[in-house]
Amino acid sequence: MIGAEPVIEKHRWLSPVWLLPVIALLLAGGFLYQQWTNSGQLIRINFAQGNGILPGKTQLRYQGVAIGVVQELELAEDGRKIAVLAKVDSRARPLIRKGSDFWLVSPKASLTEISGLDTLVSGNYINLQPGRDNNPLENEFDALDGPPPGYQAQGRTLHLTADSLGSVGIGAKIYFRGLEVGSVINTRLGEENQNVILDLVIEPRFENLIKTDTRFWNISGIKGSFSLSGVKVEAGSLTSILSGGIAFDSPKESDVAQKGQTFVLYKGLAEAARGERIQIQAGSLPIKEGMPILFEGIEIGRIDPIRLTEQGRVVTALINPEQAFRVTGKSRLVWETVSLSPTGLKHADRLLAGPAIRLDYVAGDRVSAMTLESQTQTAGIKISLQADDLAGLSEEAPVWFKGLQIGQVGPLTLDAAGNARVELSVNEAYRHLLNRARFYRASPLQIDASLAGIKVDTSPASAWLGGGVKLIQAPAGERIDRLYPSQELALLGTRNAKPQRWLLRAEQADGVGIGSPVL
Structure with a gap:
C-alpha cells in the first residue's frame, strides 16, 4: 500500500533455548559442590602397629556411630609407626580437634576384664574421644594403646601415686568400710619414671566420701597363717584376689576434696597410720x-x-x-x-x-x-568362798554339779590376815542350784568301804592335776560360801570358820580308823 507506514517488530536477543544449558550447568555445579562437601577429609593417625586395621573396612566411630573409614595404611615419617589415613565425614569434621584421642577397639579378655565383644560381629574399629570445644582443628594424631583414663566413667576421677603397683592393677576395686565404691581405670608411670600413677573413678553417690585428708591403702587379696592349730586362709572376693584392692577412710572433720586431686597410696593400714x-x-x-x-x-x-x-x-x-x-x-x-x-x-x-x-x-x-x-573373765554369777588352804587348786579349774561343769574357778587370793579365798564363776543358767549349795574339793579318787559296801567317787581327769570344786545341795538350809575338804563335811557344814573337832579316848580302838563315820 502506497503511503503505508512500515511496522517495526523488536526481537529478543536470547532465545529460550539457551536456558537449558544454564540450568544444566547449575545442576552440575550443585552436584559437584555436594560431592565436595560430602567427600570428607583425610586425617592421619599414627599407631604403634597396624594389626587388625583393614583399608576400606575398619570404621572410625564416635559414640557408636560410624563417622569415617580407613582409606590407606603406610609407614609414618619416622619409620617406626604405622600411619593410618582415614576419611572423616564432613559433618563430623568439627569433632577432629587438637587433643582428640584415638584408639583401636578389639576383643579383649583377661582374668579381670572382658571388653570389645561387639567387634566379634562388626570387626575392629577406631574409637574417638574429641578434644575440648575451643581447641583448633587438627589433621594428625598419635593413637593411644587403650581408652584414655576416665573414658565413659560416671563419677569423680582422682589419682594415686605409689612406689610400685604391687598386686593392684586395672579393674581393682575401691572399698569404703567393705562396700565397693569405685575401681582403678588406668595405671601409668609418673614423671621421669620415678613412681606409678593410678587413675581411679568413684561412683557419683560416693563422691562426698573423698575428703582432703583421705588416705588410701592397699588391701591384700589373700592372707594366710600357719600355726599348731592348722593353716588358716582369709580371702576376699575373686576380683580382689586377682587384681587386688584399695581401701580408704573419710575423716569427718575434713572438707570434700577437689576433682582431680592426687593422693598417696600406702602399702597397708599400718603405713597409712589411719x-x-x-x-x-x-x-x-x-x-x-x-x-x-x-x-x-x-x-x-x-x-x-x-x-x-x-x-x-x-x-x-x-x-x-x-x-x-x-x-x-x-x-x-x-x-x-x-x-x-x-x-x-x-x-x-x-x-x-x-x-x-x-x-x-x-x-x-x-x-x-x-x-x-591378763586372762579371760568368765561371765556368770560371782561367788567368793572361804577356804582353809589353797593347795591343789588352780585358776580356771572346773566347777561340777553331778558330773556337769557349771562354772570355773577364778582368782585365788589371800587377804592381809592370811585368810584364803576362792572366787568362783557359775553359769547364769544354773543360778537355781545355788539356793542350798555346799562346795567341797573335787578329790581325784575317794573310796568309802563299810559293811554296807564299797563306794568309789572319782573326778574327771582334768581335776587330777588342776583340782576343782564340786557342788551339792543340802537337804535344808541356806547356801554356805565356804570350801569344805569333803562331801561329808559339806553336808554337815555350818557357817563357822572351821568344823568342830572332838578328842575321844577309849581303852581299845578295834574297828575304828580314819574316816569311820560318827553316827
Missing part, C-alpha cells in the same frame, strides 16, 4: 610394738610404738576405722599367749605366731581407753 587410736592400760604385761589386736581371729588393729614417760609406759593402738565401733565400754581386751598349766596347753596357736590381744566385743558406748586383762 584409724581410731585408743589408749591401753597394760599394767606389767610384756606388750610390744606391732602386736596384733584380733577379733574372731581377724586382725583389726596393731599396737603403736611404745613411749616411755615419767609416769611409765604409754601404750596406744591403731584400730581399723571399719572396726572402731567395737571399742566400747563393755568390750574387753584380753592378753592371749601360750600357757602350760596342769589342765593342759592353752592357746597353742600362739606358739608360732606369738602373743596377741583379743577383743571381746559387746555393744555399748564408744570409749577411747581400755584396760588389758
Whole structure:
C-alpha cells in the first residue's frame, strides 16, 4: 500500500533455548559442590602397629556411630609407626580437634576384664574421644594403646601415686568400710619414671566420701597363717584376689576434696597410720610394738610404738576405722599367749605366731581407753568362798554339779590376815542350784568301804592335776560360801570358820580308823 507506514517488530536477543544449558550447568555445579562437601577429609593417625586395621573396612566411630573409614595404611615419617589415613565425614569434621584421642577397639579378655565383644560381629574399629570445644582443628594424631583414663566413667576421677603397683592393677576395686565404691581405670608411670600413677573413678553417690585428708591403702587379696592349730586362709572376693584392692577412710572433720586431686597410696593400714587410736592400760604385761589386736581371729588393729614417760609406759593402738565401733565400754581386751598349766596347753596357736590381744566385743558406748586383762573373765554369777588352804587348786579349774561343769574357778587370793579365798564363776543358767549349795574339793579318787559296801567317787581327769570344786545341795538350809575338804563335811557344814573337832579316848580302838563315820 502506497503511503503505508512500515511496522517495526523488536526481537529478543536470547532465545529460550539457551536456558537449558544454564540450568544444566547449575545442576552440575550443585552436584559437584555436594560431592565436595560430602567427600570428607583425610586425617592421619599414627599407631604403634597396624594389626587388625583393614583399608576400606575398619570404621572410625564416635559414640557408636560410624563417622569415617580407613582409606590407606603406610609407614609414618619416622619409620617406626604405622600411619593410618582415614576419611572423616564432613559433618563430623568439627569433632577432629587438637587433643582428640584415638584408639583401636578389639576383643579383649583377661582374668579381670572382658571388653570389645561387639567387634566379634562388626570387626575392629577406631574409637574417638574429641578434644575440648575451643581447641583448633587438627589433621594428625598419635593413637593411644587403650581408652584414655576416665573414658565413659560416671563419677569423680582422682589419682594415686605409689612406689610400685604391687598386686593392684586395672579393674581393682575401691572399698569404703567393705562396700565397693569405685575401681582403678588406668595405671601409668609418673614423671621421669620415678613412681606409678593410678587413675581411679568413684561412683557419683560416693563422691562426698573423698575428703582432703583421705588416705588410701592397699588391701591384700589373700592372707594366710600357719600355726599348731592348722593353716588358716582369709580371702576376699575373686576380683580382689586377682587384681587386688584399695581401701580408704573419710575423716569427718575434713572438707570434700577437689576433682582431680592426687593422693598417696600406702602399702597397708599400718603405713597409712589411719584409724581410731585408743589408749591401753597394760599394767606389767610384756606388750610390744606391732602386736596384733584380733577379733574372731581377724586382725583389726596393731599396737603403736611404745613411749616411755615419767609416769611409765604409754601404750596406744591403731584400730581399723571399719572396726572402731567395737571399742566400747563393755568390750574387753584380753592378753592371749601360750600357757602350760596342769589342765593342759592353752592357746597353742600362739606358739608360732606369738602373743596377741583379743577383743571381746559387746555393744555399748564408744570409749577411747581400755584396760588389758591378763586372762579371760568368765561371765556368770560371782561367788567368793572361804577356804582353809589353797593347795591343789588352780585358776580356771572346773566347777561340777553331778558330773556337769557349771562354772570355773577364778582368782585365788589371800587377804592381809592370811585368810584364803576362792572366787568362783557359775553359769547364769544354773543360778537355781545355788539356793542350798555346799562346795567341797573335787578329790581325784575317794573310796568309802563299810559293811554296807564299797563306794568309789572319782573326778574327771582334768581335776587330777588342776583340782576343782564340786557342788551339792543340802537337804535344808541356806547356801554356805565356804570350801569344805569333803562331801561329808559339806553336808554337815555350818557357817563357822572351821568344823568342830572332838578328842575321844577309849581303852581299845578295834574297828575304828580314819574316816569311820560318827553316827
